Amino acid sequence: MPPPDPVKAHLMDAADMARTLDRLARQVVEELDDEAAPADRLALVGMQTRGVHLARRLRDRIEAIEGVRLPFGVLDATFYRDDVGLGTGRPTPIVQPTDIPFRLDGRRLVLVDDVVYTGRTTRAALDALVDMGRPASVRLLAFVDRGLRELPVAPDYVGRHVPTAPGELVRVRLDEEDGEDGVWLVEKS
Amino acid sequence: MSEIAPAESLRHRHLLGLADYDADEIRLLLSTARAFRDVLDRPIKRVPSLRGVTCCNLFFENSTRTRLSFELAEKRLSADVMNFSASGSSVSKGETLKDTARNIEAMKVDLAVIRHRSAGAAHFLTRCIDGIVVNAGDGQHEHPTQALLDALTISTLAVPGRDGLGVFDFSGLRVTILGDIAHSRVARSNVYGLTALGAHVTLCGPRTMMPMEVVAALDGRAVTVTDRLDEALDGCDVAMALRIQLERQGTDVGLTPSLREYHTMYGIRPEHLEQNPDLWVMHPGPVNRGVELAGEVVDSDRSVILSQVTNGVAVRMAVLYLLAGADSFTDAEAGA
Numbered sequence: 129m130p131p132p133d134p135v136k137a138h139l140m141d142a143a144d145m146a147r148t149l150d151r152l153a154r155q156v157v158e159e160l161d162d163e164a165a166p167a168d169r170l171a172l173v174g175m176q177t178r179g180v181h182l183a184r185r186l187r188d189r190i191e192a193i194e195g196v197r198l199p200f201g202v203l204d205a206t207f208y209r210d211d212v213g214l215g216t217g218r219p220t221p222i223v224q225p226t227d228i229p230f231r232l233d234g235r236r237l238v239l240v241d242d243v244v245y246t247g248r249t250t251r252a253a254l255d256a257l258v259d260m261g262r263p264a265s266v267r268l269l270a271f272v273d274r275g276l277r278e279l280p281v282a283p284d285y286v287g288r289h290v291p292t293a294p295g296e297l298v299r300v301r302l303d304e305e306d307g308e309d310g311v312w313l314v315e316k317s
Numbered sequence: 318m319s320e321i322a323p324a325e326s327l328r329h330r331h332l333l334g335l336a337d338y339d340a341d342e343i344r345l346l347l348s349t350a351r352a353f354r355d356v357l358d359r360p361i362k363r364v365p366s367l368r369g370v371t372c373c374n375l376f377f378e379n380s381t382r383t384r385l386s387f388e389l390a391e392k393r394l395s396a397d398v399m400n401f402s403a404s405g406s407s408v409s410k411g412e413t414l415k416d417t418a419r420n421i422e423a424m425k426v427d428l429a430v431i432r433h434r435s436a437g438a439a440h441f442l443t444r445c446i447d448g449i450v451v452n453a454g455d456g457q458h459e460h461p462t463q464a465l466l467d468a469l470t471i472s473t474l475a476v477p478g479r480d481g482l483g484v485f486d487f488s489g490l491r492v493t494i495l496g497d498i499a500h501s502r503v504a505r506s507n508v509y510g511l512t513a514l515g516a517h518v519t520l521c522g523p524r525t526m527m528p529m530e531v532v533a534a535l536d537g538r539a540v541t542v543t544d545r546l547d548e549a550l551d552g553c554d555v556a557m558a559l560r561i562q563l564e565r566q567g568t569d570v571g572l573t574p575s576l577r578e579y580h581t582m583y584g585i586r587p588e589h590l591e592q593n594p595d596l597w598v599m600h601p602g603p604v605n606r607g608v609e610l611a612g613e614v615v616d617s618d619r620s621v622i623l624s625q626v627t628n629g630v631a632v633r634m635a636v637l638y639l640l641a642g643a644d645s646f647t648d649a650e651a652g653a
Binding site: 204225226 | 323326345351352353355359360361363364365366638639641
């Protein structure tokens, strides 16, 4: 079932998404190095909410490809957003759990989000991560890059580039959250 | 139990008391506080959520932990903080609360935290200033953030047969609030908060400290009243001892013959812990050792008094953060 908003295009179905996730998993696998035990150095961090599900699927695929089960964390960067609260005219978002059960110091992280747009959520996530430790590096994996960046943020891995207009939205729907897999371009309602 | 969902946003602009907050809103406050509790365990304990927001702590009454807790919460949220104490201020020159508030508002304060000896002072303040008002204790009325931190602390306790505490479902939980109920704003807020979450509350204390008119007004809530400690502790999961507030009772009221007798009749002692091995003990502080609680009880592993203090900072961060926001947040914005 498509999202409730007026649909302009059905960009990906479940099979497209599975193929894209396979490709992204193989790209992340290239980050693994032979010199150190990979699981000690590389970790996936999914951004709430759909980034978490995507990161979990990537972890499972990487395990299937490489036989390595990467550490996995969950990040909510709500507290670090710059567009909420008094004076912004924006309401306060619901906070979801952050659970990163490993030390960030010296770790190479792959930050996973469903859509990269203005870049402000990514900036908030980076602020949150550096407050929790000092990762050796952070790569950004975006399942969809819809453009229209407001900050100099560039994803390292992209599932699909989708040029959009400001009045449009990209809806990534996932089985775990929405009961189906698919990506739609919709009109902002 | 995961079907118990918090509200998506607060429906109130101020926090004056828990009497008019429903269970969904209380759960939203508590789940947000839990997220801030995690922030307090990080190497860098500050987030930028209230950057640019000016908070003023108006303390017309003495306080140590509540004032420090609010101040720390505000600083952890990156707010600008002003502190006001009645002693040494123009209040001692006869300035009224209204004039004090309006002068402070003229300094462009966004959010005011008020503690006052008079019930209703926080409500009155909402009519004097445009900013958001948080009640940090008003007379014998309410102390909502204390009740919220108590609920957050309870949600972390291991209580046999009560698996829902972690999701703020307190159904079946039995809590005894013990002591000077009549003079306690903590008791009132806790009755509202705990019963909203499903707990059964027993109020226990000498009849001279039991406000029967208030108890009568709690009609419909899961509250029972007793003046017998053994009865109150029988089957109780959490005992919340209240401080005997001699400063509110005055010197000639004589609500209890002596502190020693009070301790004998209503103090929690080691034998109570032996008789009730699953009992948790809480106290809003400061504790009068040897009066509400024996020293051994304060120091025992069944006491979570210091956890209450830590949770207080997280709860106040959540309150300030959520009140500074507004309605629910849309996916479009969240996906940015």
